[in-house]
Amino acid sequence: MSSHTAADVLRYTAFSADPGGGNPAGIVLDASALDDAAMLAVAAELGYSESAFLTSPDGRGGYTVRYFSPKAEVPFCGHATVAAAIALAERDGPGDLVFSTPAGTVPVTVVREGDELRATLTSVEPHTTDAAPEDVAEALAALDWSVAELDAALPARIAYAGARHLVLAAATRERLAELSYDFARLEALMQRLDLTTVQLVWRESATVFHVRDPFPVGGVVEDPATGAAAAAFGAYARELGLVPHDAVLTLHQGADMGRPGTLTVELRPGDARIRVSGTGTRIG
Structure with missing residues (x-):
């Protein structure tokens, strides 16, 4: 440096x-x-x-x-x-x-948990907004995804908890695993919509999700573990009634990149803010 x-x-x-x-x-x-x-x-x-x-x-x-x-x-x-x-x-x-x-x-x-340190952040006040159909169509085109490959139970929305993310849900784990997108085309859409990442999601169970976050606006193809998007997704899941108001969600991210990570997302009744926690360590 x-x-x-x-x-x-x-x-x-x-x-x-x-x-x-x-x-x-x-x-x-x-x-x-x-x-x-x-x-x-x-x-x-x-x-x-x-x-x-x-x-x-x-x-x-x-x-x-x-x-x-x-x-x-x-x-x-x-x-x-x-x-x-x-x-x-x-x-x-x-x-x-x-x-x-x-x-x-x-x-x-x-806090210290055994040999590990765990940090929990509390987001700013989150919100979600509808995503325009033409913007969703453009995102799908850039990703080379079809409408038929989406999970209709998790509709497209723009979610915010400190940064803006377009949430798109895949119907299968296989669809999520095969990420190969048009970098310039997705970047242009994200710049226009002021998006930080696109939060791609597959729902494994009631409270377990697998996520991936293309991040062309940051100059990288994919973000390995995205805390801001996890917080935004917590707000999205609660607003759509996909999870209880006191849920603890587990988000798995990075496995497809060879950098597996786990993000814990906590919702609390009566508090709009989202808590995201995880471990961490120094890189040698």
């Missing part, structure tokens, strides 16, 4: 306790000396789907956090939030943190 900054860049994976699983993120615990161009350069050099940059510690667990993909700043990133929280917990011990992000305030709690 010495080419453009003296920043101390840590590498952590989130949503797996295995350095070879989950979603890697770059973490800069003190980015106070970095301007926007330097942060983007760090993210681009790392090549991870996102990196997190922390400033303004208040001594009480509060930090200002910004997130950059290799191509642009993003308003919120779940996996880099989990990774940063675990990095702080390894330095300072487990406990409660508050991240001030461009999308809003995100509390994070880190």
